[in-house]
Amino acid sequence: xxxxxxxxxxxxxxxxxxxxxxxxxxxxxxxxxxxxxxxxxxxxxxxxxxxxxxxxxxxxxxxxxxxxxxxxxxxxxxxxxxxxxxxxxxxxxxxxxxxxxxxxxxxxxxxxxxxxxxxxxxxxxxxxxxxxxxxxxxxxxxxxxxxxxxxxxxxxx
Numbered sequence: 001x002x003x004x005x006x007x008x009x010x011x012x013x014x015x016x017x018x019x020x021x022x023x024x025x026x027x028x029x030x031x032x033x034x035x036x037x038x039x040x041x042x043x044x045x046x047x048x049x050x051x052x053x054x055x056x057x058x059x060x061x062x063x064x065x066x067x068x069x070x071x072x073x074x075x076x077x078x079x080x081x082x083x084x085x086x087x088x089x090x091x092x093x094x095x096x097x098x099x100x101x102x103x104x105x106x107x108x109x110x111x112x113x114x115x116x117x118x119x120x121x122x123x124x125x126x127x128x129x130x131x132x133x134x135x136x137x138x139x140x141x142x143x144x145x146x147x148x149x150x151x152x153x154x155x156x157x
Contacts, residue, residue, distance in 0.1 A: 003061050003109055004109075006057050006060070006061060007061075007102075007105060007106065007109055009057075010054055010057055010102050010105060011102055013050065013053070013054065013098065014054065014096075014098035014099045014101070014102040015031065015099070016031055016032055017031045017032050017033045017047070017050050017051075017098045017099075018030070018031045018033055018034075018096035018097070018098050018099045019031050019096065019099060020032060028093065029096075030092070030093045032050075033047040033050065033078075033082075033092055033097075033098070034089065034092045034093050037082050037088065037089050037092045038089060040085070040147075044079055044082050044083045044088070044143055044147075045140070045143065047078065047079065047082065047092070048075060048079045048136075048139065048140060048143060050098065051074075051075035051078065051079070051097055051098055051101070052075065052132075052136050052139075054071070054075075054098055054101050054102065054105075055068060055071045055072060055075065055101065055132065056132060057105075058071060058101070058104075058105050058108070059132060061105065061108065061109065062108075063105065063108050064108075065131070067104060067105075067108055068131070068132070068135075069135075070104060071101045071104055071105075072132075072135045072139065074097040074100050074101055075097050075098075075101070075139065076138075076139045076142060077095070077097070078091075078092065078095055078097035079139055079140075079142070079143045080139075080142045080143055080146050081095075083143050083146040083147050083150070084146065084150065085150065
């Protein structure tokens with residue numbers, strides 16, 4: 001029951017982040033991540049924090065390390081490519097990392113619900129929290145590095 005409530009909350013966050021607005025006459029959707037991404041540096045960092053929250057919730061639901069790594073890969077790709085001006089903004093519109101990650105969690109919860117209720121749920125342990133913190137710092141460093149590299153390239157021009 002607790003996982004279902006968390007999953008409903010994550011669906012809402014993912015829709016707001018990646019598919020809040022539909023472009024009239026098309027199937028193209030974008031959300032706050034695409035809008036915030038227009039603000040250099042700050043917008044991409046905000047999107048990264050939202051994506052990382054989704055991953056933390058997945059860890060609380062007992063997601064495997066392999067699933068967490070896959071989810072972190074989605075937000076890393078979104079954050080690093082999203083930091084590139086113009087191309088990154090277009091990528092943000094099409095990729096939808098948070099929606100992808102929520103679909104991964106839904107599959108995980110679907111599998112988890114087939115397991116007997118007598119099996120204890122895994123809790124977020126210090127090791128998992130440390131892993132997520134290191135992964136987040138690495139992704140953030142990648143975003144900052146991408147922005148610094150682009151700034152240096154622009155100055156060289």
